[in-house]
Amino acid sequence: MAGTGLADWGTPMTQLASTMKTLQTPPFDVLRAREDFPILKTMAHGKPLVFLDSAASAQKPRQVIEAVAHVYEAEYANVHRGVYELSEKTTATFENSREKVRAFLNARENREIIFVRGATEGINLVAQTYGRRFLKEGDEIILSVLEHHSNIVPWQMLRDMTGVVLRVVPVNEAGEIEVEAYEKLLNTRTRLVAMTQISNAIGTITPIQKIIRLAHEKGIPVLVDGCQAVPHQKVDVQALDCDFYVFSGHKLYGPSGIGVLYGKAEHLEAMPPYQGGGDMIRSVTFEKTDYGPLPHKFEAGTPHIAGAIGLSAAIDYVEALGLSAIKAHEQSLLHYATERLSTIEGLRIIGTAAEKSSILSFTLAAAHPHDMGTILDGDGIAIRTGHHCAQPLMDRFGVPATARASFGLYNTTKDADALVAGLHKVLEMFG
């Protein structure tokens, strides 16, 4: 059937190709994945743990735990310093982790990947180096009302030092970025946009690609807080064309105390160092110091060696499962849980954006979030309650706090059912 685009049995070739692609991607086996997480077999208050707080910090698979243990058991020495075999081996594994992160984010070069303690440190680094070098009184930085305090306070500190002005993009009732308002805020004084890709408090996925494009049309650089994005979807910093991107390892099933700042090399080259110390220098005399090249210029002192190697193992882990499979699984859980929660009397979901990550924030008319959290905890169910380090967003919705259930790759509909049963118990006690 040459030229018709049909195979002999009449299936269009394009359809066949897509079917084969689907067949190559095995369905996500959540029960199998759960086996990788030893902590999910533990009990809380004598009940099986139902962990619904992955947005705060995700649990660790055995592959990550073993990678970290292996460093300390068999391959540990300081990096970039020793001429002996063990140090050289550790240095190679540490630098391979940088390469792993580069490929994970699809950055152009390894030197664009800076290891930091976490997203918080990454944002502070940009505020204190890029901000202090290039921004001055009257210059404007655009944030959104969705931001985590980590993407607010560093800019306020910069404001107090330099006199820059912070402008805030509002969200609508659903918790979606008001793009028109954002466009109006962009002006000739705007020097930087710093925005989250996904809200940790209410799950909104922001139109970050459009946010970046609109800023770039006016020559304004953009920092993206990708903390809540990297565990749930594929991120490509070249496709996004963002200028800076930050995330934390511990939310990506990796160790805590390690995170990443990606920056375009041209920006990082132009920025002064953040901290001074060992490993970031070319030469030091009492008169003067020449700083080392990227990325080391921004990595003063002994880094979190095992953390970086553990992060690399976490990346291997999520990539082996497949980020698109993880996303599909979590999205179906989000929809299931949203439907089930919506039937609960007096429950208000805060954040109903059309594009949402697997985060469900809610209030109950009958009980304060902390009371909900305490009662659920008694049944082994771990949720987060409070302002989620996003007080301006809580103010926007007129609530002091919410209860938040966040789903990771290991959560199941059974976990969502346990949450719903727990909330009925809350209603019985407070109703």
Ligand SMILES: Cc1ncc(COP(=O)(O)O)c(C=O)c1O
């Ligand atoms: C969106 C977002 N940004 C920044 C942070 C800060 O991350 P870390 O405390 O790991 O530095 C978090 C943590 O909850 C977050 O969710």
